[in-house]
Amino acid sequence: MKQEDRISVIKGIGEKTETGMAKLGIFKVGDLLEHYPRNYDVYGEIKEIEALEEGETAVIEVAVANLPQRKKVRNLQMIQCWVSDYSGRLLVTWFNMPFLQNKIRMGNHYLFRGKVIRKNGMLGMDQPVILSKEEYVNQKDVLQPVYALTAGITNNMVKKAMSIAIKETLLDKDYLPAEIRKECNLIEEKSALRKIHFPNHLEELMEARKRIVFDEFFLFTLALNYLKKQKEQKSSNFKMLSTEACEELMKRLPFSLTEAQRKVWETIRNELQGDSQMNRLVQGDVGSGKTIVAELALLMTAKNGFQGCIMVPTEVLAKQHFQSLSQDLNGFGVRIVLLIGSMTAKEKREVYSCIKNHEADVIVGTHALIQETVEYACLGLVVTDEQHRFGVKQREALFNKGLEPHILVMSATPIPRTLALILYGDLDVSTIDQLPKNRLAIKNCVVATDYREKAYRFIEEQVKAGHQAYVICPMVEESEVMDAENVIEYTEKLQSVMPSYQISFLHGKMKAKEKNQLMEQFSKGEIQVLVATTVVEVGVNVPNATVMMIENAERFGLAQLHQLRGRVGRGGFQSYCIFVNGSQSKESKKRLEVLNSSNDGFVIAKEDLKLRGPGDLFGIRQSGMVEFKMADVYQDAEILLKANEIAKRFTEDEVKLLCKKYEGIRSKLQLYTSDLFL
Ligand SMILES: Nc1ncnc2c1ncn2[C@@H]1O[C@H](COP(=O)(O)OP(=O)(O)OP(=O)(O)O)[C@@H](O)[C@H]1O
Numbered sequence: 058m059k060q061e062d063r064i065s066v067i068k069g070i071g072e073k074t075e076t077g078m079a080k081l082g083i084f085k086v087g088d089l090l091e092h093y094p095r096n097y098d099v100y101g102e103i104k105e106i107e108a109l110e111e112g113e114t115a116v117i118e119v120a121v122a123n124l125p126q127r128k129k130v131r132n133l134q135m136i137q138c139w140v141s142d143y144s145g146r147l148l149v150t151w152f153n154m155p156f157l158q159n160k161i162r163m164g165n166h167y168l169f170r171g172k173v174i175r176k177n178g179m180l181g182m183d184q185p186v187i188l189s190k191e192e193y194v195n196q197k198d199v200l201q202p203v204y205a206l207t208a209g210i211t212n213n214m215v216k217k218a219m220s221i222a223i224k225e226t227l228l229d230k231d232y233l234p235a236e237i238r239k240e241c242n243l244i245e246e247k248s249a250l251r252k253i254h255f256p257n258h259l260e261e262l263m264e265a266r267k268r269i270v271f272d273e274f275f276l277f278t279l280a281l282n283y284l285k286k287q288k289e290q291k292s293s294n295f296k297m298l299s300t301e302a303c304e305e306l307m308k309r310l311p312f313s314l315t316e317a318q319r320k321v322w323e324t325i326r327n328e329l330q331g332d333s334q335m336n337r338l339v340q341g342d343v344g345s346g347k348t349i350v351a352e353l354a355l356l357m358t359a360k361n362g363f364q365g366c367i368m369v370p371t372e373v374l375a376k377q378h379f380q381s382l383s384q385d386l387n388g389f390g391v392r393i394v395l396l397i398g399s400m401t402a403k404e405k406r407e408v409y410s411c412i413k414n415h416e417a418d419v420i421v422g423t424h425a426l427i428q429e430t431v432e433y434a435c436l437g438l439v440v441t442d443e444q445h446r447f448g449v450k451q452r453e454a455l456f457n458k459g460l461e462p463h464i465l466v467m468s469a470t471p472i473p474r475t476l477a478l479i480l481y482g483d484l485d486v487s488t489i490d491q492l493p494k495n496r497l498a499i500k501n502c503v504v505a506t507d508y509r510e511k512a513y514r515f516i517e518e519q520v521k522a523g524h525q526a527y528v529i530c531p532m533v534e535e536s537e538v539m540d541a542e543n544v545i546e547y548t549e550k551l552q553s554v555m556p557s558y559q560i561s562f563l564h565g566k567m568k569a570k571e572k573n574q575l576m577e578q579f580s581k582g583e584i585q586v587l588v589a590t591t592v593v594e595v596g597v598n599v600p601n602a603t604v605m606m607i608e609n610a611e612r613f614g615l616a617q618l619h620q621l622r623g624r625v626g627r628g629g630f631q632s633y634c635i636f637v638n639g640s641q642s643k644e645s646k647k648r649l650e651v652l653n654s655s656n657d658g659f660v661i662a663k664e665d666l667k668l669r670g671p672g673d674l675f676g677i678r679q680s681g682m683v684e685f686k687m688a689d690v691y692q693d694a695e696i697l698l699k700a701n702e703i704a705k706r707f708t709e710d711e712v713k714l715l716c717k718k719y720e721g722i723r724s725k726l727q728l729y730t731s732d733l734f735l
Pocket of ligand 1: 346
């Protein structure tokens with residue numbers, strides 16, 4: 058069996074399974090081998106009901122206390138029964154498994170394994186697996202891979218196919234020569250593959266993970282280092298001399314730039330004036346004022362006779378930037394246009410023609426901006442967001458169109474400078490490490506759900522004083538399966554508590570036009586309280602909003618909560634963030650306390666890492682950051698540094714890679730970069 062073979066060569070994979078696997082991005086045997094477990098499961102010891110904690114997956118040994126009841130809620134069939142051990146009792150629920158009603162017998166003893174949840178204030182267990190005593194004893198300490206699945210594909214199916222593929226695939230010789238493996242203390246590629254899927258114990262798993270993480274970082278940094286080397290020689294096609302308009306804009310602003318903004322701006326200005334093409338990443342914590350720096354660069358580009366575009370991840374943000382640019386650059390004779398997906402075909406055609414004929418100087422939009430249909434007259438600057446993964450691929454797409462504009466990437470993901478320099482290896486990095494002076498530190502509190510009434514009164518007071526508030530809920534609508542707040546019901550509830558104010562909801566399932574309209578109303582102050590999902594997470598700027606209340610805060614990652622909180626405290630007004638902890642678990646309380654004690658994105662990222670600890674194998678994906686299959690930039694920082702060190706040896710000494718013993722690396726790199734550029 059070869060890695061390039063279709064997965065149907067594996068015994069047991071028929072047409073139906075092949076279609077299901079395709080939905081997981083698995084087409085070839087090689088894809089399957091790289092479908093790494095999402096997690097590992099160990100049954101562990103049997104727990105007493107009394108000792109169960111919400112959120113954990115546990116095995117319990119219980120007697121069934123009543124006849125299993127069958128219920129129908131909407132289109133869900135539920136079977137429920139009470140179970141008990143000597144320490145307490147628990148409600149157990151199965152969904153869409155009606156046959157269990159006759160299988161589960163009152164009075165009998167069972168071993169159940171499932172997730173402990175809290176519903177209506179009581180602990181319960183949803184969808185437990187029924188284990189036989191023998192199964193439990195045999196499997197108790199074995200690390201079981203848990204895979205990402207889709208409809209029609211079970212964990213067992215993936216496990217079976219994986220075990221055949223690992224046994225029967227002929228893998229090439231390890232591409233990393235023994236000397237590098239030895240230096241970096243890495244196991245062989247082949248062994249890593251077996252151990253990542255079927256580790257005998259934790260140590261094996263850690264070894265395998267280290268090797269795979271190293272490979273991801275090594276190829277990535279090797280490719281980037283080469284790219285950077287090529288880039289350095291590129292000269293600028295868009296030399297900009299005049300800076301008068303920028304001086305004028307800075308004078309007109311209602312605030313003066315912070316020292317950090319000024320420094321970053323000067324660097325950008327010098328680069329735009331210089332002989333080489335700019336490739337720069339500007340990172341800064343939420344609310345540090347990155348937008349104005351981008352505006353200055355766009356103005357400079359326009360006033361020097363070129364076009365500049367700014368590309369953002371959502372239409373809401375595109376509109377917001379369009380408005381702030383139109384306002385700030387008013388009177389400078391700069392023609393600004395908006396290009397977003399929800400515009401009509403006719404509107405879009407008109408904008409395309411403006412761009413082509415240089416009747417537009419600044420173009421604001423979503424990723425539509427680099428599509429085939431857009432032809433630029435003289436694109437001199439692209440400002441983009443790292444959220445966009447406007448990575449190597451997209452830049453290449455621009456170069457292929459014969460365009461070699463200056464590139465400015467904005468990032469609110471806090472990562473230490475040393476790592477940023479490596480990860481964005483082909484970009485130079487600047488940091489805005491200071492918040493505007495007029496900012497008052499956000500006041501935070503972590504509260505339980507019984508604090509809500511007080512919170513509503515507090516929001517009402519803020520609204521009365523002319524301010525606005527956000528309430529974030531994790532879900533759009535009610536769900537039978539998950540006990541969490543949803544925006545639709547929450548809005549009704551809040552409206553009845555505050556009848557005299559305008560309260561609206563916003564979520565990702567709404568049409569783009571509707572979202573844009575609502576955000577516009579909110580930013581004009583026509584809506585006082587916006588109940589939303591995390592669609593407001595990134596970039597939204599309504600400085601008049603002073604309260605951010607986050608329901609079920611325990612369900613979000615710390616970095617995400619920090620981004621959400623960053624939506625308030627953006628003006629000179631005292632702002633507040635209320636984290637509502639819907640869980641009783643000690644862990645989530647501890648995590649939320651990190652946010653309570655700091656408003657600094659870098660500190661939070663570090664603390665997050667500490668809390669997660671080395672036991673957390675898969676980390677939490679930081680929104681927006683360069684994505685790896687297994688590696689976590691924070692957690693695996695050391696491996697990243699080492700991988701980069703080795704990669705650099707190859708880029709610094711060009712003939713090195715031509716040596717026979719590095720043949721494997723050469724062909725791996727070729728494969729990797731062709732993937733990157735296609
Ligand atoms: N030097 C400054 N002094 C006072 N206010 C400023 C200053 N610079 C920017 N602002 C204002 O601060 C607010 C936040 O700025 P901006 O939207 O650029 O933040 P950001 O860095 O893009 O943050 P985020 O990543 O959260 O979107 C804006 O209302 C902006 O006008």
